[in-house]
Amino acid sequence: xxxSLGEKLQATLADVRGRGTLTEDDINAAMREIRLALLEADxxxxxxxxxxxxxxxxxxxxxxxxxxxxxxxxxKIVSDELTELMxxxxxxxxxxxxxxxxxxxxxxxxxxxxxxxxxxARYLKGQGSSVAVAACDVYRPxxxxxxxxxxxxxxxxxxxxxxxxxxxxIAKWAAERARSEGKDVLIVDTAGRLHVxxxxxxxxxxxxxxxxxxxxxxxxxxxxxQDAVNVAEQFAAVVDFDGVVMTKLDGDARGGAALSxxxxxxxxxxxxxxxxxxxxxxxxxxxxxxxxxxxxGDVMTLIEKAQSGYDExxxxxxxxxxRKSEFDLDDFLDQMRQIRRLGPLKSLLGMIPGIGxxxxxxxxxxxxxxxxxxxxxxxxxQERRHPELIKGSRRLRxxxxxxxxxxxxxxxxxxxxxSRKVMRQVAQGKMPDLGALMRQGGR
Amino acid sequence: xxxxxxxxxxxDGQPPADGRQPEAxxxxxxxxxxxxxxxxxxLRKTRQALQSEIQATLFEDLSDETWERxxxxxxxxxxGTSTTAKVVAQLEQEATEDKLTxxxxxxxxxVELLTEIAKTGDDRIDLRAEPTVILxxxxxxxxxxxxxxxxxxxxxxxxxxxxxxxxGDTFRAxxxxxxxxxxxxxxxxxxxxxxxxxxASVAFDAIDQARRQGADVVLIDTAGRLHTxxxxxxxxxxxxxxxxxxxxxxxxxxxxxxxATTGQNGLRQAQMFAEAIDVTGIVLTKLxxxxxxxxxxxxxxxxxxxxxxxxxxxxxxxxxPFDAGEFARALVS
Numbered sequence: 001x002x003x004s005l006g007e008k009l010q011a012t013l014a015d016v017r018g019r020g021t022l023t024e025d026d027i028n029a030a031m032r033e034i035r036l037a038l039l040e041a042d043x044x045x046x047x048x049x050x051x052x053x054x055x056x057x058x059x060x061x062x063x064x065x066x067x068x069x070x071x072x073x074x075x076k077i078v079s080d081e082l083t084e085l086m087x088x089x090x091x092x093x094x095x096x097x098x099x100x101x102x103x104x105x106x107x108x109x110x111x112x113x114x115x116x117x118x119x120x121a122r123y124l125k126g127q128g129s130s131v132a133v134a135a136c137d138v139y140r141p142x143x144x145x146x147x148x149x150x151x152x153x154x155x156x157x158x159x160x161x162x163x164x165x166x167x168x169x170i171a172k173w174a175a176e177r178a179r180s181e182g183k184d185v186l187i188v189d190t191a192g193r194l195h196v197x198x199x200x201x202x203x204x205x206x207x208x209x210x211x212x213x214x215x216x217x218x219x220x221x222x223x224x225x226q227d228a229v230n231v232a233e234q235f236a237a238v239v240d241f242d243g244v245v246m247t248k249l250d251g252d253a254r255g256g257a258a259l260s261x262x263x264x265x266x267x268x269x270x271x272x273x274x275x276x277x278x279x280x281x282x283x284x285x286x287x288x289x290x291x292x293x294x295x296x297g298d299v300m301t302l303i304e305k306a307q308s309g310y311d312e313x314x315x316x317x318x319x320x321x322x323r324k325s326e327f328d329l330d331d332f333l334d335q336m337r338q339i340r341r342l343g344p345l346k347s348l349l350g351m352i353p354g355i356g357x358x359x360x361x362x363x364x365x366x367x368x369x370x371x372x373x374x375x376x377x378x379x380x381x382q383e384r385r386h387p388e389l390i391k392g393s394r395r396l397r398x399x400x401x402x403x404x405x406x407x408x409x410x411x412x413x414x415x416x417x418x419s420r421k422v423m424r425q426v427a428q429g430k431m432p433d434l435g436a437l438m439r440q441g442g443r
Numbered sequence: 444x445x446x447x448x449x450x451x452x453x454x455d456g457q458p459p460a461d462g463r464q465p466e467a468x469x470x471x472x473x474x475x476x477x478x479x480x481x482x483x484x485x486l487r488k489t490r491q492a493l494q495s496e497i498q499a500t501l502f503e504d505l506s507d508e509t510w511e512r513x514x515x516x517x518x519x520x521x522x523g524t525s526t527t528a529k530v531v532a533q534l535e536q537e538a539t540e541d542k543l544t545x546x547x548x549x550x551x552x553x554v555e556l557l558t559e560i561a562k563t564g565d566d567r568i569d570l571r572a573e574p575t576v577i578l579x580x581x582x583x584x585x586x587x588x589x590x591x592x593x594x595x596x597x598x599x600x601x602x603x604x605x606x607x608x609x610x611g612d613t614f615r616a617x618x619x620x621x622x623x624x625x626x627x628x629x630x631x632x633x634x635x636x637x638x639x640x641x642x643a644s645v646a647f648d649a650i651d652q653a654r655r656q657g658a659d660v661v662l663i664d665t666a667g668r669l670h671t672x673x674x675x676x677x678x679x680x681x682x683x684x685x686x687x688x689x690x691x692x693x694x695x696x697x698x699x700x701x702x703a704t705t706g707q708n709g710l711r712q713a714q715m716f717a718e719a720i721d722v723t724g725i726v727l728t729k730l731x732x733x734x735x736x737x738x739x740x741x742x743x744x745x746x747x748x749x750x751x752x753x754x755x756x757x758x759x760x761x762x763x764p765f766d767a768g769e770f771a772r773a774l775v776s
Contacts, residue, residue, distance in 0.1 A: 225706025
């Protein structure tokens with residue numbers, strides 16, 4: 001399987017340790033690995049070429065100082081350089097001072113425009129905007145129905161006129177309607193089109209001309225290969241888009257297309273779509289993408305996810321309980337639900353560097369959690385507060401009630417006692433052996 | 444000469460008495476371009492892009508730079524580093540052993556090598572089982588539903604098979620409606636499940652209906668899924684298992700749609716889907732853009748799964764049998 005670039009560089013430069021400086025030979029060997037890794041990550045080969053030459057320049061003569069070993073030193077240079085190329089800080093949509101702000105979505109077929117339209121609508125609605133979406137894909141069978149359904153799911157207005165009207169006219173009509181209905185944002189979904197289809201590209205230019213959008217977003221599939229450069233260049237030439245939405249980032253594609261698109265057009269990547277559920281959509285952070293392309297995990301995203309998914313007051317209450325050792329099975333259930341709210345455990349694990357590689361092939365069955373939940377839910381409130389009550393006949397009743405067996409109930413209580421112990425230690429300021437816990441969890 | 448539909452499908456019985464294939468009905472609302480014009484047009488773009496690269500290299504003296512540029516050309520076509528290295532090493536070895544002289548010979552040999560790699564396993568589709576069950580799967584947005592719609596049309600209008608389309612994508616909004624429109628266009632049978640039905644039960648019903656009506660082919664659509672979603676991949680395995688329970692040899696054909704613009708992740712896709720449902724062939728879609736679809740070569744080379752069909756546009760006739768030689772020439776000639 002993929003070995004991360006980090007590991008490869010460490011191996012390539014292992015013997016440099018102790019010599020003090022990187023020689024040109026060392027650098028060349030490292031550059032070969034970097035070149036291969038970037039090509040395997042689908043970064044366009046021309047972008048790779050210019051990138052490696054600039055990294056090489058910086059790495060040559062760099063002193064090995066401080067705590068970094070030569071491998072880490074090169075990784076740092078590569079990572080810094082990549083982050084800079086990806087565009088540093090996260091960008092945002094341009095909002096019109098006079099609503100509605102009009103956002104035009106464009107892209108190839110199957111890149112995920114309609115889903116992204118729904119997700120963006122949900123995202124902006126969540127920020128307090130009143131949002132409408134317009135259905136301008138009159139070509140793909142049932143595309144209008146799809147947008148109507150998606151809009152219904154996220155609870156925003158949808159403006160559609162079926163498939164008999166011309167998309168330019170629909171867009172114009174929708175813009176006027178958004179204005180008269182006082183919407184803050186109108187997101188215009190369009191048909192997928194090939195960048196070499198002059199007829200449809202011309203139509204897109206006409207839509208732009210007709211509605212004068214404040215933001216044009218190009219939707220790009222994270223799995224796109226070398227051709228991403230051609231696509232981005234053509235769309236930039238015809239409609240001069242403002243930013244990019246990367247989709248299907250929940251897969252295991254390295255997403256080098258993001259780097260290619262940024263490098264050749266200079267347009268920022270604004271959003272990342274990370275799953276099929278409509279809430280799996282987030283701001284795009286270039287530095288994290290740089291880490292992903294290099295295969296170094298995504299710690300920041302995980303931290304932020306945990307923060308946004310976690311209720312502060314609940315956290316304070318939990319802390320109080322932990323200190324007083326009042327943590328019971330109800331809290332355990334709460335904890336489990338909190339964690340599951342962050343998304344599938346597997347995708348969370350993938351964001352932790354080091355663990356990603358180790359656990360990539362560990363199968364985490366989300367249904368195990370369902371089973372645990374149903375066992376706890378089959379207990380009486382008193383039993384949840386005092387698990388030590390659960391003996392013979394109670395255990396049998398719980399097993400039957402949850403559709404599991406006595407063994408499973410026993411194991412759950414044992415696991416609970418263990419985690420209570422760990423939490424008590426944490427609360428008391430002792431760091432438990434997380435490695436041992438992981439190994440236990442992975443079984 | 445590109446392959447024709449009659450080259451890819453294995454069917455029983457003789458062509459009509461006069462020995463000619465029946466004229467296909469005009470697809471509704473299509474811009475009629477000559478039979479292969481669209482394919483040629485799209486392949487021409489590919490050719491032009493690479494022509495300058497390759498010719499500038501191979502007709503000059505052989506040097507390290509030559510091989511480097513050939514490497515880049517293949518990488519640019521999304522062939523991937525490992526298959527590229529394999530091809531270039533082989534060609535370089537033959538060149539240094541003086542088996543090949545001159546640019547033209549090298550160029551020809553290159554195409555030959557690529558063709559050999561692209562041609563793997565059995566690249567035909569056997570329609571002799573009654574009913575023949577064809578399962579189609581793939582990552583989201585790779586063109587499953589469109590491919591099925593076109594395939595249904597060809598099987599029905601050109602090969603005169605009676606077809607049942609099964610709307611197994613019960614997840615994506617309006618996927619059922621999308622396939623239903625294709626079924627109407629192709630004039631074939633259509634089976635969908637109730638609200639919230641699972642794909643396996645839709646597949647079951649479709650096969651059941653096909654057997655009762657004596658239909659020739661059952662085409663089963665599935666929801667797009669990323670190969671990394673274990674639970675969804677397990678669901679797909681279940682669909683396959685349910686099909687096999689009804690007809691032990693089925694599905695007779697399991698096609699994976701791969702978007703030609705896909706990069707190296709395509710290899711992982713093919714590998715994971717192959718593990719889950721034993722993929723027998725690739726449908727390489729969206730070859731009408733500027734993408735070369737080189738990932739199909741990597742899939743053929745590393746996993747031995749052949750491409751059977753290609754998609755070169757949105758019109759009904761834009762689904763074509765795959766021709767390894769033409770594909771190889773398009774990659775580099």
